[in-house]
Amino acid sequence: MEIKIPSAKAHNFKAHRDLSVNFGRITQITGDNAQGKSSILEIPTWTLYGTDTMGSKLDPSPTNYEYDAVLSETLLDIDGKQVLLGRGIEKGKTTYYINEVPSKAGDFDEIVKSLFDKDLFLSLYNPSYFFTLHWSTQRDLLLRYVAPVSNKEVFTEMSRTSPEQKSKDIKLNPQAAKLSELVKKHTLQQLGEIHKKNKNDKDTAYKRAQGRTEALVDQLQKLPLAPDDIEAVKVEDAALLEQIKTLEAQTDLAGETNRKRTVLESTIQSLQRQIAQAKDNYMRVYNEPIEEHCPACKRPLDTESVEAVTENKERRKEELRTDHQKLISERKELETELAAIEPVDVSEQNARIRELEQQRDRTADIIAAHNSRHGMQADIDKARSDEADTLASRNDSIFVLDAIKAFEAKEAELQATKVQSLFTTLSISLFKEQKNGERKPDFVIEKDNKPYPILSLSECVRAGLELREVLSEQSGVISPVAVDNTESTFKIKKSSGQLILVKAIEDAPLEIKQIGGESE
Known part of the structure; x- marks a missing residue:
């Protein structure tokens, strides 16, 4: 224009x-x-x-x-x-x-x-105007019209190993290769934000993961030592269990016999009480007197009434005698059955079972401790894996952040070189190096190693004219x-x-x- x-x-x-x-x-x-x-x-x-x-x-x-x-x-x-x-x-x-x-x-x-644009026009119209602007505005105005260095060019120069190397022969170094893939999805600014957050998060997560691993290792060390041959202990435990089961089967069988005797003995005792009660009932009727007078009016009973009373007594006596005899017969049958069942003594078997169970407590504890160690070792292995994954993610973010710093430093260098190439007598500084080695945006113009404010009037005019010609050419x-x-x-x-x-x-x-x- x-x-x-x-x-x-x-x-x-x-x-x-x-x-x-x-x-x-x-x-x-x-x-x-x-x-x-x-x-x-x-x-x-x-x-x-x-x-x-x-x-x-x-x-x-x-x-x-x-x-x-x-x-x-x-x-x-x-x-x-x-x-x-x-x-x-x-x-x-x-x-x-x-x-x-x-x-x-x-x-x-x-x-x-x-x-x-106002700042552009005034900078082109009056060569001194540009130098009245704030340095950041000066920098933005100049860079606005200078085509930025491409990512591809920066990646190539990041990987250069010698000045004579041709661009086509340069193989991207790990940092450049990593960034060249990542920038396909995110901008460098987004990558910086993503990986700064991830690094901070993983710093905290890594400390937690280390603490968990240490706690699990400490718990493992407090468990009983593992036996030299856990399989032998398992075989011993299985053998003890088998012996216990065999003895328990025997005691269960003996217990059934003894339980049957106990039931018979209890039934016989119950029958014995019933027999005694039946006898008492019979003797009470047996000892009843035959009254010859009416209990109400005291008048003598006739022969027929006395015979009826006597017959009633004899009938009741016979019924009670029959019940008594039936109970005695039932008792005798059970006594015969009880006599045929020999009691079984299982005290030795019970004592042996207790002895075997005590032995098995030891093997069971060893096996349980082994299982606990095995499970805890699995937890430790997972914790260490998580710890390694967290550290790898953290280190990856550090690598990316370092790569971004290297990219920005090389980009700044190339951009500064590109801008400087536009001038013949002026020196342009776009960045200021910090104490930590990082570069901070800056803008300083010098002529013959002298900053603009101390130039003579003639030098200021020439500096302004050269700068406005660059602005004019770059902005079109x-x-x-x-x-x-x-x-x-x-x-x-x-x-x-x-x-x-x-x-x-x-x-x-x-x-x-x-x-x-x-x-x-």
Whole structure:
């Protein structure tokens, strides 16, 4: 994009009551001090932004004569398309004009913003403006128009082993190879955030994993020592168990016999009590007297009544005798059955079972301890595996973070080299190295190893012109450049755009003229 300023006008603009200026390829403005030479350079910047050429707020109202209103107009030619912009002050209020049509401030600002970036235009128009910006703004403005170094180029240079090595022959080192895969899914910034978090998380998790492993090992060491041959212990335990089962089978059989005898003995005892009760019942009836008088009226019973009473007694005696005899017969049968069952003594077997169980307690404890050791060893192995996985993940994140640092350092180096290659007399520093070895963004311009603030006026002009030419070339924007105080500069190279030169000449009137060729 090429920006030209064909002409500018001013009415009551500082010292200029009415001024009309036509700018050529090279325009020279000369005159004594206080003739308004620098004010002419401010007409375009105040029209566009309401500032002077340094970007500071400006009130161009005259201070040494009466005036009705202030007005500045600047004709812009952008790639052949012209627009006339105007700014004024009427009755204390700012007025705006687009192609001489009064406009609102918002509409005017939108037009100006759509034309070009303010910082870029002022840096191209006034070579000193760039150096008034904060270093971070200077850095961003310059890098904005310099193509960044590609990831592929950085990976290649990270892996270079010698200056003579051709790019096609370079094999990516582990850090570059790792990052080249990871950046397919995430940006470097995202990778940094992911792996910083993972490293911090794994630092804590690794300490916990170490603690768990140590605790399990401590528990394992407190268990009984493992036998030399656990299989022999298992065989011994199985043999003891088999003996116990055999003896328990015997005692179970003997117990059934003894339980049967116990049931018979209990039944016989119950029958014996029933027999005694039956006998008592019989003797009670047997001893009942035969009453010959009525119990109620005491009158003597007749023979028939006495015989009926006697027969009733004999009948009851017979029934009780029969019940008694039946019980005795049942008892005898059970006694015969009991006599046929010999009691079995299992005290020896029970004693042997207890002895064998005591022996098996020892083998069972050994086997249980072995099983516990085996299970705990499995837990230890898993804990160690988890610990190793956690450490591997942590180390992987450290590796990636170190790779990112190496990438950023190489990228910074390549970017600085790329930017530096754009300049001929200026040295540009984009980074500042910290005490910890890391590089922090910075921006310092030097000429002949001297920082800009201590340069002479002539050196400042030359430094500014070189920098604005780089900005112009990189941004693709060609614009007018205004150089004030050229009397202090012996030689100014021809610029890519319109060149406006201001020179103080003692006792000379204000003169504006267009000249051709390169200004000396």
